[in-house]
Ligand code: UD1
């Protein structure tokens with residue numbers, strides 16, 4: 378195809394059967410709104426302009442889709458009342474003023490069409506033979522769909538909607554997928570000629586097919602039924618999501634990522650994973666995650682907006698959110714990294730350690746049972762089991778700052794704001810409320826006392842009480 382390409386993506390429908398306060402095209406599949414998938418395909422096909430036609434909850438749809446395509450000049454056209462698919466495409470005309478070439482029409486609620494199939498459609502489109510190419514598919518149960526009408530020589534003559542079809546036409550198994558490539562000049566002219574003289578009183582986009590058949594040959598490619606299926610309710614949303622999930626998993630495996638159990642692995646659409654990384658069963662990687670090479674994500678872990686460096690190991694059942702895990706770190710099992718956590722290279726965060734707004738510098742270890750919040754912890758520190766940064770005084774949050782090579786004994790409370798200098802030692806069981814200078818030992822527990830023979834005396838007292 379030598380012509381330039383624009384895409385119109387129909388997203389105005391209400392989606393009544395979703396039974397939702399949220400517009401249908403914003404329901405998520407693997408971390409992206411439903412309409413993100415067809416729009417992404419349009420960009421992958423090289424469309425110079427992409428216009429989303431919005432109507433129902435127009436502002437929410439615009440905001441969400443704009444956010445979904447940073448750096449792209451995604452355009453919007455508003456179809457205030459939904460008077461049919463033909464009316465919806467007409468709404469995009471203003472946004473495409475000055476454009477001349479091929480217009481690809483996609484539906485915002487049809488997420489499975491592959492770029493390969495759309496390329497076949499574009500390849501079949503030949504404006505020297507006819508102004509329109511379309512996708513059809515064969516369904517065992519074509520109920521509800523528009524049927525493809527073919528005449529002499531198997532030539533396409535038009536589409537009849539299910540509600541307008543005769544009993545005989547309803548037997549046709551070849552249905553209209555609703556996806557077309559149309560010459561822009563022909564399109565705008567054909568749309569002007571639409572009338573709502575049909576069973577639904579709508580302006581049917583499908584009526585441009587018979588107009589195209591009158592001026593040329595309508596090119597048709599057949600697509601697998603799986604790809605053309607739309608989303609009408611939440612059960613269908615889940616079915617389509619399942620296929621997208623499997624496609625995403627396959628793409629990562631083909632790129633050198635090992636998925637131990639793909640059937641239970643959930644990787645969102647925007648996630649990047651380096652080669653030789655292994656993802657265990659029941660792992661969920663959500664949002665904007667970037668996982669390096671040679672990393673391991675253990676069974677049952679949930680990673681949200683998290684960066685994992687090369688060679689890092691996240692052991693089973695760890696939960697992370699807005700966290701950065703540096704190269705060759707060891708995290709978990711059962712670690713909880715909350716927003717603002719940054720683990721520099723080679724940090725070890727073990728079981729039942731919770732971090733929040735905390736930077737653990739190179740090589741620091743917090744092996745077990747700790748809460749580190751609003752903390753800047755120097756390189757090479759050792760954080761004993763049971764260490765707690767007391768960061769909240771009931772009104773505001775305060776910071777704990779540790780220098781390099783600090784040793785915090787087990788069961789220590791660091792009452793913020795507090796600073797511990799380089800190489801300082803804190804004795805186990807201390808409650809630290811004052812800054813500790815570099816190289817010092819600070820210990821705050823009560824001195825230990827020993828009472829010789831106390832246990833025997835107690836036993837006798839208790840025995841005497843019993844005899845009374
Ligand atoms: C349409 C086709 C039908 C085809 C089927 C495939 C028409 C008249 N019929 O029927 O031949 O078999 O798709 O799925 O085109 N939309 C708007 N504004 C409107 C109406 C619809 O934006 O005024 C959007 C919807 O949100 C949806 C898409 O267009 O994304 C398709 O609309 P829908 O009502 O589902 O069309 P069908 O009746 O299924």
Ligand code: CA
Nearest residue numbers: 486607608609
């Ligand atoms: Ca539909």
